[in-house]
Amino acid sequence: MTFDELLTTRRSIRKYQDIPVPLDIVKEMIRESTLAPSSGNEQPWKFIIVDNKQMLERMSTESKNNILARIDANPDDYAKKYQGLLQNESYNVFFNAPCLVIILGNSGVKNLFVDCALAASYFMMAATSRGLGTCWVNLGTQIHDPEMKKKLNIPDDCTIVAPITLGYPVSIPSAPKRNDPEIIKIITPRQE
Numbered sequence: 582m583t584f585d586e587l588l589t590t591r592r593s594i595r596k597y598q599d600i601p602v603p604l605d606i607v608k609e610m611i612r613e614s615t616l617a618p619s620s621g622n623e624q625p626w627k628f629i630i631v632d633n634k635q636m637l638e639r640m641s642t643e644s645k646n647n648i649l650a651r652i653d654a655n656p657d658d659y660a661k662k663y664q665g666l667l668q669n670e671s672y673n674v675f676f677n678a679p680c681l682v683i684i685l686g687n688s689g690v691k692n693l694f695v696d697c698a699l700a701a702s703y704f705m706m707a708a709t710s711r712g713l714g715t716c717w718v719n720l721g722t723q724i725h726d727p728e729m730k731k732k733l734n735i736p737d738d739c740t741i742v743a744p745i746t747l748g749y750p751v752s753i754p755s756a757p758k759r760n761d762p763e764i765i766k767i768i769t770p771r772q773e
């Protein structure tokens with residue numbers, strides 16, 4: 582796959598085949614994602630692999646309930662537009678994917694979100710290059726239940742940045758429309 586093909590083939594995948602992803606391959610892709618740049622080369626990313634559909638269902642319910650509670654407390658919450666979807670009991674925020682990789686890190690790290698997002702981007706490309714599909718699922722970040730956090734080994738001082746579903750896609754959808762890039766200024770050698 583050329584780099585250009587990689588960029589155009591990577592899509593957010595929301596339908597997965599019921600085929601497990603070998604753990605060795607997941608670990609290989611995680612290693613590749615750590616080739617991403619990070620501020621001061623701090624590499625603040627940590628990873629959790631959830632290779633268990635029942636656990637993913639419980640995590641989906643936990644995250645949905647927490648977001649719904651947040652919307653109840655604040656009707657202006659950004660997730661309000663997803664309220665109907667989140668109220669649908671059969672909606673699994675992780676799309677019944679066979680695997681989830683969570684990228685997280687210490688909440689005190691200044692550039693945590695930028696660094697982890699870069700690792701997430703590399704991870705999604707590493708998956709695409711192997712014929713695997715991914716989707717970054719913000720709706721799955723709200724894991725607060727202490728028991729569940731303990732099971733997942735999420736330390737209290739860590740924040741989940743990117744839960745990424747992983748699996749073999751049923752099909753690859755066409756790209757949602759992109760806007761033309763907004764280049765707001767070009768300064769040439771002859772201009773200031």
Ligand SMILES: Cc1cc2nc3c(=O)[nH]c(=O)nc-3n(C[C@H](O)[C@H](O)[C@H](O)COP(=O)(O)O)c2cc1C
Nearest residue numbers: 591592593594595716717718719720721755756757
């Ligand atoms: C930070 C972030 C959060 C996202 N959260 C969700 C989500 O919760 N659920 C979902 O279905 N897709 C989610 N997506 C996927 C976007 O909807 C998707 O990237 C966008 O529609 C463009 O489609 P493409 O990835 O196929 O190019 C998220 C993407 C990003 C970058």
